[in-house]
Amino acid sequence: MSLKKALVVARWEFIEKVKTKAFIISLIIMPVFIMVMAVVPSLLMNKPDTTVVNIGIIDETGKIAPQLNESLNEKYKLPDGLPNYNVVTIPPGDSTREEANRMVLQKDISSYIVVDTGLINSRKFEYVSENVSNFKDISRLQSAVKDILMTNELEQRGVSPKIVAEVSKPVEMETVKLSKEGKEEKAHAGSGFILGYIFIIILAVFVLTSGQLLVRSVVEEKSNRIVEVLLSSTTADEIMTGKILGLSLLGLTQLAVWGLIAFAFGGQMAAFVTVPGSIWWEGVFFILGFLFYSSIFVMAGAPVTTEQEAQQATSYVSMLLFLPIILATLVAQNPSASYIKILTLIPLLTPTMMAFRIPIQTPDLWELVTGSVILLASTYFCMIAAGRIFKIGILVYGKRPTVKELFHWAIRRS
């Protein structure tokens, strides 16, 4: 095989795709989208209230309401220093409930709680609102009531309020990650998990971008019959190699730009994740994984004739990429469970499983080596099979070949 012509193909694929509007838009849209998805909800969740929130209370005990008011005022302030919450006492009576409901509906109060005399024993109270998904208010009320009950109980048993305040101080926990080499490192809880996620998403985006472009460029060349001119100037292997090279370069460009954007905007994010020493294994699985999935895209893409078929073929392959995300919580809980180990050694899952597992808890060396050897061998065979399918597939028009036919093409020696 002459690499020279593969490079000519690679250069063409890269330059022509880099210039397209779709690519330029994806460069900007994707980071914006991710930032919006990641940052905006948490910003909104943590956004402090700017106006006083009125909370009603139907207090049969007569003791909780003032305590609640005091406790909320002490803990939660508005940005301008005023109390965040205003506790509105609704006097108990026959039609109190109706009255309270009316107030909620008229927006006089945002919600109300019902505290009955049996609270101390039942340890239950009601929260009534039009919106029961306001997690911030709900959790604040819940913990405030709990604290009040505890304080009252302890004081009744003769403990001084000062001691109560001291013993109910919150506890902080520091997480330390122990590496394979026995090194201790401070790490935020869940940082490995986040890093794993980031790796999978990068790999998936990378594979999908390049893979889809690969399939689309094959479909275009087939429909324009350019493929015949290409094949009369060079060989199918060179075309395939050139395409994979050119489009991975395109994917790398995309990653580099996104990396720069992330670096510029997400300084705190980078500080939050701790990069383990075994990070270079990630690189190994990333590159092998990319080549492996590319060959699968070639196999899926070469025999199709239309855009729609191409979309279909690529969506099946894409699903495989996201499988480990479904398993994510299981992996995070017990990354060295034996069924996780077995799943990791299935070539289709190896790149993403490893990408996920390495930052959480680096697998044993034997696992890393076995995984990469199996993946390397699978990549090699898939590339050869893909080359054969490509050579026949790019000249097939109309009826889509069956899996059986594809298999025959793949094993047949030319």
Next chain:
Amino acid sequence: MLSVSELRKDYGSTKALDGVSFDVNPGEIFGLLGPNGAGKTTTIRIALGIIDPDSGTVLFGGKPLNVGMKDSLAYLPEERGLYRKSKVIDVLVYFGGLRSIPPAEARERAMRWLKRLELAAVSNRKVDELSKGMQQKVQFISCLLHEPDLLILDEPFSGLDPVNQIVMKDIIRDMKSQGKTIIFSTHQMEQAEKLCDRICLINEGKVVLYGSLGEIKRNHGDDTIHMEFEGDSSSLRKLENMATMEVYENYAELRTREGISRQEFLRQAISLVDVTKFSVEEASLNSIFIEAVKGDKTGGRNVA
């Protein structure tokens, strides 16, 4: 130059090629002729290494095709296509690159050709924005950039207007005068008759006629009647005692059976239509083609 022998290729149960052999001599225009579906395109694809034959060999100058040799070949497929979203000049430079022409050189040559074909003004346009005829000319240029020794053209004139057909023919003649070899595949016999030195006629995957155009015509005899007329052409079709007969609206080409004189035919013809021109010459390639293809169908094909 190119030597093809005993090519066989099956697509499922249909025999696309059933033992096709021919040689193309250096410096000639060789016509690869046949009706639609005869196996012309399959033959070309195999010759160029695009697909593999089931059996048979293809030799270029006595050697099997390798990647390096592909740089001295050019191929214009029947179904045309270019990268629609790319600039004309970029596409040409790419195709040049695929034939090992460095980008700067390819750009210069491409501009020269674009000027010659009066396309210089559109060199920076996207292929999409060009008319069909322009696109065809651009694709033709893409075959010429690397100054190939062997040019394979599959139906090069289809879809071109007469003016552009002349432009293309001039270029083809130019190539020939430079000593290049041209394989010209078509089912339009008038075109082949005007351009080709030698021909190979394929039908249903088999060679039915092969040799120099002059020789084939001479072998066919010089006793073919060419007649132009006005009147009811269908009445002529009813005439009997004809060995071969092709009747068009106001033109007929035919040979009488042995023993029937041309005068006898002319007498009958005059009684039916108004004959405006009558001559006895060599048969046209078109009627030789039709005769050969028809004879192949009705003639001695053994049914197994």
